[in-house]
Each structure stands twice: as structure tokens, then as C-alpha cells.
Amino acid sequence: MIHLRGITKRFGDYAALHGIDLDVAPGEFIALLGPSGSGKTTLLRIIAGLEFQDGGTVLLGGEDVSRTPVADRHVGFVFQHYALFRHMTVADNVAFGLSVRRGKGRLPKAARRARAEELLRLVQLEGLGSRYPGQLSGGQRQRVALARALAIEPRLLLLDEPFGALDAKVRKDLRRWLRDLHKAMGLTSIFVTHDQEEALELADRVVVMNQGRIEQIGAPDAVYMNPETPFVSHFVGETNRLPAPGGEIHFRPHEITLAADGAEALLVDNVFRKGAVWRAEGLLEGSGQFVELDLPSSGEAPRLGETIRFHPHRARMFNAAGDQTQGETR
Amino acid sequence: MSTRATTESPIMRAGLITVALVFLGFFLLLPLLAVFSEALREGAGPFLDALHTPDALAAIRLTLLIAAISVPLNMIFGIAASWAITKFQFPGKALLITLIDLPFSVSPVVSGLIFVLLFGANGLFGAWLAEHDLKIIFAVPGIVLATVFITFPFVARELIPLMLEQGKDDEEAAISLGANGWQTFWHVTLPNIRWGLLYGVLLCNARAMGEFGAVSVVSGHIRGETNTMPLHVEILYNEYDFVGAFAVASLLALLALVTLVAKTVLEWRFGLHAGARH
Numbered sequence A: 001m002i003h004l005r006g007i008t009k010r011f012g013d014y015a016a017l018h019g020i021d022l023d024v025a026p027g028e029f030i031a032l033l034g035p036s037g038s039g040k041t042t043l044l045r046i047i048a049g050l051e052f053q054d055g056g057t058v059l060l061g062g063e064d065v066s067r068t069p070v071a072d073r074h075v076g077f078v079f080q081h082y083a084l085f086r087h088m089t090v091a092d093n094v095a096f097g098l099s100v101r102r103g104k105g106r107l108p109k110a111a112r113r114a115r116a117e118e119l120l121r122l123v124q125l126e127g128l129g130s131r132y133p134g135q136l137s138g139g140q141r142q143r144v145a146l147a148r149a150l151a152i153e154p155r156l157l158l159l160d161e162p163f164g165a166l167d168a169k170v171r172k173d174l175r176r177w178l179r180d181l182h183k184a185m186g187l188t189s190i191f192v193t194h195d196q197e198e199a200l201e202l203a204d205r206v207v208v209m210n211q212g213r214i215e216q217i218g219a220p221d222a223v224y225m226n227p228e229t230p231f232v233s234h235f236v237g238e239t240n241r242l243p244a245p246g247g248e249i250h251f252r253p254h255e256i257t258l259a260a261d262g263a264e265a266l267l268v269d270n271v272f273r274k275g276a277v278w279r280a281e282g283l284l285e286g287s288g289q290f291v292e293l294d295l296p297s298s299g300e301a302p303r304l305g306e307t308i309r310f311h312p313h314r315a316r317m318f319n320a321a322g323d324q325t326q327g328e329t330r
Numbered sequence B: 001m002s003t004r005a006t007t008e009s010p011i012m013r014a015g016l017i018t019v020a021l022v023f024l025g026f027f028l029l030l031p032l033l034a035v036f037s038e039a040l041r042e043g044a045g046p047f048l049d050a051l052h053t054p055d056a057l058a059a060i061r062l063t064l065l066i067a068a069i070s071v072p073l074n075m076i077f078g079i080a081a082s083w084a085i086t087k088f089q090f091p092g093k094a095l096l097i098t099l100i101d102l103p104f105s106v107s108p109v110v111s112g113l114i115f116v117l118l119f120g121a122n123g124l125f126g127a128w129l130a131e132h133d134l135k136i137i138f139a140v141p142g143i144v145l146a147t148v149f150i151t152f153p154f155v156a157r158e159l160i161p162l163m164l165e166q167g168k169d170d171e172e173a174a175i176s177l178g179a180n181g182w183q184t185f186w187h188v189t190l191p192n193i194r195w196g197l198l199y200g201v202l203l204c205n206a207r208a209m210g211e212f213g214a215v216s217v218v219s220g221h222i223r224g225e226t227n228t229m230p231l232h233v234e235i236l237y238n239e240y241d242f243v244g245a246f247a248v249a250s251l252l253a254l255l256a257l258v259t260l261v262a263k264t265v266l267e268w269r270f271g272l273h274a275g276a277r278h
Helices: A038-046 A091-098 A107-122 A138-151 A166-183 A198-201 A221-225 A228-234 B010-039 B044-052 B055-086 B093-100 B108-119 B128-131 B140-166 B169-176 B182-212 B211-217 B228-237 B241-268
Strands: A002-011 A016-026 A029-033 A056-059 A075-078 A157-160 A189-193 A205-210 A213-218 A238-243 A247-251 A256-258 A265-275 A275-284 A290-296 A308-310 A316-321 A325-329
Touching: A002 A038, A016 A038, A016 A056, A016 A213, A016 A221, A016 B108, A029 A038, A038 A056, A038 A075, A038 A157, A038 A247, A075 A138, A075 B169, A091 A107, A091 A138, A107 A138, A138 B169, A157 A166, A166 A198, A189 B241, A198 B140, A198 B182, A205 A221, A205 A228, A205 B128, A213 A221, A213 A228, A228 A247, A228 A316, A238 A290, A256 A290, A256 B241, A265 A290, A290 A308, B010 B108, B010 B241, B044 B055, B055 B093, B055 B140, B055 B182, B055 B228, B108 B140, B108 B211, B140 B182, B140 B211, B169 B182, B211 B228, B228 B241
Parallel strands: A029 A189, A029 A205, A075 A157, A157 A189
Antiparallel strands: A002 A016, A002 A056, A205 A213, A238 A247, A247 A316, A256 A308, A265 A275, A265 A308, A275 A290, A316 A325
16 A cells, blocks of 8 residues: 655754655554654655655555655545634535535535535534634544545545644543544544554554664554664654663563562562552662563552562663663573 | 732722723824814815815825725735735745735935935936836826825735734635636625725725825825815815814815724724724
């Protein structure tokens, strides 16, 4: 469906993307995950045609669209801040893509109305067509934006931090709703997020980006369980780092076994309940490294000042160059 | 203790308000009243007669004509400049932003002189213009040029902050939905900026009708031909025709009042807070 080859982009002296290659299969739901400045939004905008790459090619459905402007690419784009036309009703917003169409593809007004109604039903905003965007909640607005993008029957749906401006509860509901919608419609979709939880929950595959490069592409489980670079290990999920000869050992807070003869000893400095587990934080004896551990909450809460002995039962070793030298399991 | 820094004593407050009101009354309200009372000193008859003289009517017509030409021009220039500055990156952008403010920072008399130096008989293009029998200085085209120059910043300065604040998302959404440039401008950008635009046009119009300095330099003060209302006021005043001078002046003052009311209505109705930028 999408094939990106060697995409580069500079903004003045700043290199935003260094040769990105990416292939997306039809119907896939892809997350571009990375911190701000990682180039994820720039990449999304290049796929959309809102921005043009300096080098490399963009293929959409086998067609080279590298120099095709956004208006001719037939992609749906959803903005973080909705970008709804505030002076138009919700129905007019949704029908905008149909009403600006010229030539023989243009639908008569009644058909455009009907299509807008149908889309509003799809995004569960039936009957709100005559409202103005300012009269809707954030979650409703983003659904209008989605309906508007879907109205042009895009071959691809691109979403730039679609939940970024919403509060936590609405975000969670909308996330689940979007996943269901994606499944039902079977549309190829790419969304940008800096929220790893969102990426892991929604995407079929996660593309982890950092400083204009792709660090890892994989299924959410693979990215979480087998991060290939120290950056991915650190950015996706929580990670403890221990210095080791020739590199670093990374392990998740839950990848530990408590043992009286454990190699490591944590001096507990802070304890709180984190969902189903106790989270204990503190410094390691000896190395003075800060670590976080998850302990079963069926047991008693660790006490402050207590020493917990443990060893990581599953960990990854990265050398100084950032290459994984071994995936270690004890 | 923290309240002491922000709360003044009642006497202090009353004092400040009184000073402000007296100042306003003395410098704004009193002159305004004086204009109308002078104009109507000999009653409504002479007032209307003064406005009905051929020269006064010609001045009113000319002023309306100048505004009718220069305001739409500056509306288009202002939108184009703001659009370019806020939606695109290009070399020389900072210079353009500075240049837009030039008419505000240059004395109007100098602005007028620039056009005399360019298009006057001894000016840069003077010989060429004379050859082709074109008259710009001491004629209507010169007055239009000077007015356009003086009033250029009003629309642009109103729109640039507004369009910067609104960003490019709406336009990008429109083109991603298949709209072309014109459709995007007409259906998305223009409705987004319409009240700011109206506000800018209002201020632009007030200045276009009221401009004295620059117009005075290029007009040549030919009665019935190149005399605008502000110039006509000065001529009548210098000829000790006080009723006539104040009658025309009262029309200009009325325009100012209408502009103020319209501006207030716009601010109140649409929550514009553009006043802080002038």
C-alpha cells in the first residue's frame, strides 16, 4: 500500500529525517511513535503531501506520488487540534470535501447531505449536523474531523496525535472506538503519537522513531518485549539500566525474581501502589543506580528503608555502540 | 500583605479616575463639542448652506472617491501581505514585515514628498509623464497614491497577528480534502478573518478620509478639483470662514464617531482585542 524509500528532509540546517524506509500493507494500523523532534509528524506530513521530502520516493498503491500535492493524493488527514471550520455547521464540515469537488465527480447537494448524515451516524454523532464545532466537546470535535476526512473516501487515513488535545478519560474511550472503527472499515491508517501506551494498544505495528531515524519496527509485543536498541528499551515501557562490563543491562521493573541470595540489593526509598502491583523505588547498593521494581501486591507493601534482594530473570545487554549483544534470560 | 501591592485606597482611586476623566474631557470631548458648536453657531441654515457650496460638495465627493479607491486596494494588498507572511516561509520575510510599518514611522509630509520626488515635474519619472501627458502630482492619481501609501499598514497589521494565531491547520485540512487555493481562501481563510478584516478596513477608511499631511503635499489645493475634505477645512479656516470650516470638520468628526461606534460594536460582538496593537 505504502512504500517509502530513502526519505530525507531538512529544515534549514536541521536534518529532520535521515533516509526513512517503510512499507505498510493494506489494512494495517501503524503507529509512528517517538519523542518530540523525532521526525514522526514530518514523516506523516510527507506521506500526506502536506510537506515534500528533499530526497527519496513515496509510493501509494503502486503509484509514485513523490511530487503530487495533497489535494490529489486522496488521503484523509486528521489534525491534533481538529482544524474544523468554525463558521460552518458540523454537517457542512463533513461535506466540505464533497462540495469543493469539481467536474463529474461532484455529487448533487441532496446526496452530499445524505453522505454527511451517514458519516455522522458512523462516528455516532447523529443529529448533531446542524450544530457548530464550538458547541461540541473535544472528543466530539475529533470525531467530526474524522468523519470529514472519511467523506472523501480516502485510500489512506493519517492521524497526527489524534488524541493529544483530549483529557485522559475521553482519550481512552476514543482510542477504543477508533480501533473498532479501523477494524470495521479495514482502511489503511497511520497515526502519530508520543504516547507509547496508545501505540501499543492500537497499532498492528509500531514504528519507533528517534532523531529522524527509525529505531525499530515491529508488533507492539515484540517492540515491548524485545527492544532492539537502548532507545527503544528506554522509550517504550519502563526500563532499569545497570552498568555492565562493555555496556548496559536493561530490564523491566517486573522482570525480576526476589531471592535472598539475589545479586542486587535495592534500598527502598519510595513505595506506592501502581495498579495491581507495588512499585518500589530506590538506589542499588554498591552501584548507587536508581531502579524501579514491581512487586506483587498480594504480599505486604515494602517498607521504607528496607533492602530488597533480587536478580533480573530476563534482561537485554547493549554494548557501548547501542547494539544488542545478547538477550539474556536467567 | 499581598493585597497591598494591587489595591489602592479609595481616595487614590477616585483621584486617578478624576484625573483621567478631566484629561479626556479637556483633550477629547471639549474639542469635539467645540467643532459642532462652532459649526452650528449661526444655526442649522448656514451650516447646511456651508455644506452645499460647490467647493464643499466637490471636496466631499473627492474624499469619498479617494476612499473608494484606496480602501479596496489596501484591503487586497493587506490580505495578500498577511497571507504571504503568515502562511509561507520565504527569504526577505522579516524585511517585508518591517516595510509594512514604514508608513506609520515616516512623517506623512515626507510620504507626500516621496511621490513629488518620483512623479513631480522635476521628479524621477517627471519627464516621461509629461511626454505622455499624464498628470499624477497635483491631480487625483497623486492623492490616491499618497493615501494608499499612508493607509497600507492598517489591514495588514490587523490580520497578521490574527492569522498567526490561527495557524495553517484549517487551510491544510481544506486542501487535504481536495479544495484548490481559491476555494480554500474563499471558504476557509476569509470567513476565519472576516471580523478582523472588517476592523482593519474600518480604521483604514477613517484614515483614508482624514489624511491631511501627505495629501496636502501632492494635491496642489485646487478648489473643486484636488481639494479633499481635510484640505478644504484648512482653506476655509484660513479665509476666516469659521462656520464653513467647522461644518466640513463636523462631517469628519461624525465619521470618526461612527467609526468608533462601529469599532466598539465589533469588539463587543466578536471579542476582538485589537486595540492593544495600535
